Amino acid sequence: MLSKEKRALVAEVMRRGGTLLAEPCPKCGGIMLKYKGKTFCPNCDNVNSIEELEGASETKPAGLQEIDDLILKRLLNVLKQQTDDEKTSIITLNYINALKVLREMKTKNEG
Numbered sequence: 001m002l003s004k005e006k007r008a009l010v011a012e013v014m015r016r017g018g019t020l021l022a023e024p025c026p027k028c029g030g031i032m033l034k035y036k037g038k039t040f041c042p043n044c045d046n047v048n049s050i051e052e053l054e055g056a057s058e059t060k061p062a063g064l065q066e067i068d069d070l071i072l073k074r075l076l077n078v079l080k081q082q083t084d085d086e087k088t089s090i091i092t093l094n095y096i097n098a099l100k101v102l103r104e105m106k107t108k109n110e111g
């Protein structure tokens with residue numbers, strides 16, 4: 001399970017146009033992210049802030065709704081291919097956590 005800080009990092013990476021990879025982390029089976037050409041696992045890799053991943057150039061942040069839709073689509077794909085093992089459960093939980101963080105961000109933005 002990702003810590004609160006790591007979940008915030010995942011949300012921030014996606015908000016800035018990073019993507020969730022289809023392949024789970026080979027080490028922990030959790031989500032892998034790609035941001036500015038770098039692939040990393042928020043769980044295993046020692047990345048603690050978005051600044052550590054930032055390059056010189058700025059990317060346009062994707063809309064929160066767009067990211068929400070993308071995560072939902074990925075989650076449904078994972079569920080469709082479900083092999084009922086522990087890895088799938090972890091991936092599913094991670095997607096749900098990511099969605100939760102996103103929706104909290106959206107609520108804040110709207111409020």
Ligand SMILES: [Zn+2]
Pocket residue numbers: 025026027028029030041042043044045
């Ligand atoms: Zn990992």
